[in-house]
Amino acid sequence: MAEKFDAIIVGAGPAGNAAAYTLAKAGLKVLQLERGESPGTKNVQGAILYSDALEKIIPDFREDAPLERHLIEQRMWVLSDDSHIGTHYRSDDFNKEPYNRYTIIRAQFDKWFSSKVRQAGALVICETTVLDLVKDDDCVVGVRTDREGGFIYADVVILADGVNSLLAKKAGFHLEIDPKDVALAVKEIHFLPQETIESRFNISGDEGVVIEMVGKITQGMVGTGFLYTNKESLTIGVGCMLSDFKQQKISPYALLEQMKEHPSIKPLLANSEMKEYTAHLIPEGGYNAMPKIYGAGWMIVGDAGMFVNAVHREGSNLAMTTGRIAAETVIELAAQNKPMTAANLALYRKSLDETFVMKDMKKYKKMPEILHKNPHFFTAYPELLNRAAHTMLKVDGVDKKSKEKEIRQSFVGKRSLFGLLGDAFKLWRAFE
Amino acid sequence: MHIVVCIKQVPDSSQIRVHPVTNTIMRQGVPAIINPYDLLALEEALRLKDCIAGTTVTVLTMGPPQAEDALRKALSFGADHAILVTDRAFAGADTLATSYAIAAAIRQIEKKEPVDLVFAGKQTIDGDTAQVGPGVAKRLNLNLLTYVSKIASLDLDKREIIIHRRAEGGVQVIQTQIPCLITMLEGSNEMRFASMDNMFRAARHPLQIWNKDAAGIEDPAKIGLKGSPTVVSKVFAPHAKTIKAEQIDVERKTSKEIATAMLSKLFREHPKLHAEIAKLAG
Numbered sequence: 001m002a003e004k005f006d007a008i009i010v011g012a013g014p015a016g017n018a019a020a021y022t023l024a025k026a027g028l029k030v031l032q033l034e035r036g037e038s039p040g041t042k043n044v045q046g047a048i049l050y051s052d053a054l055e056k057i058i059p060d061f062r063e064d065a066p067l068e069r070h071l072i073e074q075r076m077w078v079l080s081d082d083s084h085i086g087t088h089y090r091s092d093d094f095n096k097e098p099y100n101r102y103t104i105i106r107a108q109f110d111k112w113f114s115s116k117v118r119q120a121g122a123l124v125i126c127e128t129t130v131l132d133l134v135k136d137d138d139c140v141v142g143v144r145t146d147r148e149g150g151f152i153y154a155d156v157v158i159l160a161d162g163v164n165s166l167l168a169k170k171a172g173f174h175l176e177i178d179p180k181d182v183a184l185a186v187k188e189i190h191f192l193p194q195e196t197i198e199s200r201f202n203i204s205g206d207e208g209v210v211i212e213m214v215g216k217i218t219q220g221m222v223g224t225g226f227l228y229t230n231k232e233s234l235t236i237g238v239g240c241m242l243s244d245f246k247q248q249k250i251s252p253y254a255l256l257e258q259m260k261e262h263p264s265i266k267p268l269l270a271n272s273e274m275k276e277y278t279a280h281l282i283p284e285g286g287y288n289a290m291p292k293i294y295g296a297g298w299m300i301v302g303d304a305g306m307f308v309n310a311v312h313r314e315g316s317n318l319a320m321t322t323g324r325i326a327a328e329t330v331i332e333l334a335a336q337n338k339p340m341t342a343a344n345l346a347l348y349r350k351s352l353d354e355t356f357v358m359k360d361m362k363k364y365k366k367m368p369e370i371l372h373k374n375p376h377f378f379t380a381y382p383e384l385l386n387r388a389a390h391t392m393l394k395v396d397g398v399d400k401k402s403k404e405k406e407i408r409q410s411f412v413g414k415r416s417l418f419g420l421l422g423d424a425f426k427l428w429r430a431f432e
Numbered sequence: 433m434h435i436v437v438c439i440k441q442v443p444d445s446s447q448i449r450v451h452p453v454t455n456t457i458m459r460q461g462v463p464a465i466i467n468p469y470d471l472l473a474l475e476e477a478l479r480l481k482d483c484i485a486g487t488t489v490t491v492l493t494m495g496p497p498q499a500e501d502a503l504r505k506a507l508s509f510g511a512d513h514a515i516l517v518t519d520r521a522f523a524g525a526d527t528l529a530t531s532y533a534i535a536a537a538i539r540q541i542e543k544k545e546p547v548d549l550v551f552a553g554k555q556t557i558d559g560d561t562a563q564v565g566p567g568v569a570k571r572l573n574l575n576l577l578t579y580v581s582k583i584a585s586l587d588l589d590k591r592e593i594i595i596h597r598r599a600e601g602g603v604q605v606i607q608t609q610i611p612c613l614i615t616m617l618e619g620s621n622e623m624r625f626a627s628m629d630n631m632f633r634a635a636r637h638p639l640q641i642w643n644k645d646a647a648g649i650e651d652p653a654k655i656g657l658k659g660s661p662t663v664v665s666k667v668f669a670p671h672a673k674t675i676k677a678e679q680i681d682v683e684r685k686t687s688k689e690i691a692t693a694m695l696s697k698l699f700r701e702h703p704k705l706h707a708e709i710a711k712l713a714g
C-alpha cells in the first residue's frame with residue numbers, strides 16, 4: 001500500500017516552503033516534492049525579500065538566513081534613449097533594525113528555507129516531478145510522480161508549483177495561460193568587488209540600493225527593468241509581457257544587452273563579470289486572470305495562483321503568505337476533524353480576503369489592461385519627461401517662459417490634451 | 433557478498449568561477465555533487481547486487497557534515513548502508529592522508545562484515561589525481577583493478593573475478609582473486625533512476641557518522657593536514673589568451689575554392705602538418 005500523508009506540497013519555492021514549514025511545525029505528516037536537484041535550483045527572482053511575510057512564518061529568520069543587503073535607498077528611473085529622470089528615496093529609517101527589505105540570492109535563500117522545512121519535520125524529496133494529481137471522483141486524493149511506484153496519497157494536496165502550473169491545467173482547474181497574462185523576465189548576476197559596489201552606490205556595510213526602471217529600455221513593450229545591489233554582485237534584469245515579445249519579435253536577451261548599454265546604466269556595471277544568466281516567467285495577469293484557488297482536496301498557492309503584484313514587484317511575499325494561510329487552513333480543519341472538502345477549504349479564500357494579498361490583487365485589477373492598451377506609457381512619456389528636464393536644465397539663452405511653453409507643446413503634440421487627461425485619469429483610477 | 437563503495441562529494445567543477453580580482457577559485461555557492469566517476473562505481477556495485485542475491489552495498493565517504501547529501505543520494509539509488517567519516521582532524525588531507533583514513537574505516541567495516549569488493553571512482557573531478565583508490569588498495573593489501581570497463585564474471589565459490597580493463601592500445605582481460613579494489617571507466621554504465629520507495633528510504637535512513645576514533649585511526653599524525661606531505665605552492669587561473677580570428681571571404685566562391693583557401697591558411701600556420709599527413713597517408 002502506497003504511503004499516505006496529511007498533506008503533500010508540490011514545489012519548494014517560497015510558497016511551498018511556507019506551507020510545508022507551517023504544516024510540519026504544527027505536527028502534521030508532510031511530504032514536499034520538488035523537481036529541481038535541490039530547492040532553489042529552478043527558481044528565479046530579482047530578488048527582494050520582504051521581511052514581513054517571512055517574519056510571520058519564521059520570526060527569527062535574520063539569525064541565519066542568507067541575506068545580501070538591507071535596502072536603504074530606492075531609485076525610480078524613467079529612461080529615454082540616452083537619459084533618465086527619476087527620484088531617489090533614501091531614508092535612515094530603513095537603516096534601523098529590524099530591516100524591512102533585503103536583497104537575496106534565491107538559490108541560497110531557498111536552500112536555507114528548505115533546511116528549516118526539514119528541521120520542522122517535513123519529508124522533502126527533490127529531483128522528483130509530480131506528473132498528475134490523483135482523483136477519486138472529483139476529489140484530489142494524491143499525486144503521481146515520475147518515479148517507479150510513484151503514487152502517493154494525502155488528505156490534501158497544495159499546489160505550489162509556480163507560474164504556469166501544468167498540474168492545475170492538467171487537472172482542469174484552469175485553462176491554458178494567456179501570453180498577455182505573463183511577463184517573461186531575464187536577468188543576470190554580475191560580479192563586482194564589495195568596495196566597488198559600495199563606492200558606486202554610496203553605501204557601506206550591508207546597506208543596499210534598488211533601481212526600478214521604466215521607459216525606452218523595453219522598446220515599447222509593457223514592462224520594467226531593475227538593478228539590485230547584492231553583497232558582491234549586482235543583479236540586472238528586464239521583463240516584458242510575453243504577448244509583446246511575441247508580437248514585436250524582440251529577443252529578451254537582446255533587450256537586456258541593449259539595456260546594459262544605456263548610458264545611465266553602463267557605468268554602474270563597468271568592469272563587472274557576468275556570473276549567471278536566467279530567464280523566468282512572472283504571472284502578471286492580476287486579479288481578473290486568477291484561477292480558482294481551492295477545491296475538494298486541493299489548494300493553489302503562490303505564482304501558480306497568479307499571486308503577484310506586478311506594479312510593486314511583489315511576488316515572493318504573496319507566495320509565502322498564501323502558502324502560510326493555506327497551511328493554517330489545513331491545520332484548523334484537521335484540528336476540528338473536518339474533511340478537506342471544497343466547502344471546508346473555502347476558508348482559505350475567506351482568510352486570504354482579509355489579508356493584503358487579496359486587497360492588493362483587487363486594488364490593481366485594472367492595471368494589466370490599462371498598460372496593455374496604452375503602450376505610450378513606455379515610450380512617449382519617458383521621452384517627453386526626459387526632454388522636459390533637458391529643456392529646463394539646459395542654459396542656452398532662451399527664457400524660462402518660452403521653455404515652459406515648448407515643453408507644454410511637446411506634450412500636447414505627442415498626445416492630445418484630451419489624451420493626457422484621460423491617461424492621468426486611467427492611472428489614477430488604477431491606483432485608487 | 434559485501435561491497436563497499438567509496439564516494440566523494442565534490443563541487444560541480446563545471447560551475448566553478450574564478451574571482452576576477454583576486455584570481456582565486458570561488459567555491460561559494462557552487463553546488464555539491466557526487467564525483468561522477470564514483471557514480472559509475474556505485475552503479476556497478478548495484479548491478480552486482482541486482483544479480484547476486486544476498487549482496488549488501490555500503491557507501492563510505494570522508495568529508496564535511498554536508499557530505500550527508502551525497503550519502504543520501506547514494507542510498508536513494510539502492511545502497512543499503514551509509515557511513516560518513518567526518519572529523520575536523522581530517523581537514524586538509526591530501527591523497528596520502530585520505531587513503532590512510534579510508535583504509536582505516538574499511539577495516540572497521542570489516543570487523544562487522546567481511547568485505548569482498550571495494551569500488552572507488554577512477555579519479556575525482558576536483559583533484560584529478562587518481563591516487564586514493566590505489567592508495568586504499570595498497571594499504572588493505574587488495575588486488576587493484578583500475579580503469580575497468582566491464583566485470584565479465586564473478587565466481588563467489590572460487591572467489592574469482594574476470595574483468596576487462598582499458599590499457600594503452602587495447603583491452604586487457606584479467607582474472608584475479610577477490611577481495612579486490614575496482615575503479616570503473618567512464619562509459620561503462622549509466623546511473624539508474626531511483627524508485628519512489630528508495631527516495632523515501634534514503635530520506636529517512638539513519639546514517640552512521642564516524643569521528644576519527646570510530647573510524648579506527650591509529651596514528652593521528654597520519655591524517656588531515658599533518659599527515660599530508662603535499663604542498664600546494666600556488667593556485668591560479670590560466671589567463672585567457674586572445675587570438676586574432678581570421679576570416680575567409682566566401683562571397684562568390686565555390687566550395688572547392690573555400691576549402692583550398694582554408695587548407696592553405698592551415699598549412700601556413702602549421703608548416704609541419706603537411707609532412708605529418710603525408711606520413712599518415714603512407
Ligand SMILES: Cc1cc2nc3c(=O)[nH]c(=O)nc-3n(C[C@H](O)[C@H](O)[C@H](O)COP(=O)(O)OP(=O)(O)OC[C@H]3O[C@@H](n4cnc5c(N)ncnc54)[C@H](O)[C@@H]3O)c2cc1C
Pocket residue numbers: 010011012013014015016033034035036039040042043044045046047048049050128129130131160161162163167185186187237239279280281282301302303304307308313314315316317319
Ligand atoms: C526576474 C524576476 C524577478 C523577481 N523579483 C521579485 C522580487 O524582487 N521580489 C519578489 O517578492 N518577487 C519577485 N519575483 C517573483 C517571485 O520570484 C515569485 O513570485 C516567487 O518565486 C513565487 O514563488 P512560488 O513558490 O509560487 O513559485 P516558484 O518560486 O517558481 O517555485 C515553484 C517550485 O515548484 C517546482 N515545481 C514546478 N512544477 C513541479 C512539479 N510538477 N513537480 C515538482 N515540483 C515542481 C519548481 O521547480 C519550483 O521550485 C520575481 C520574479 C522574476 C522572474
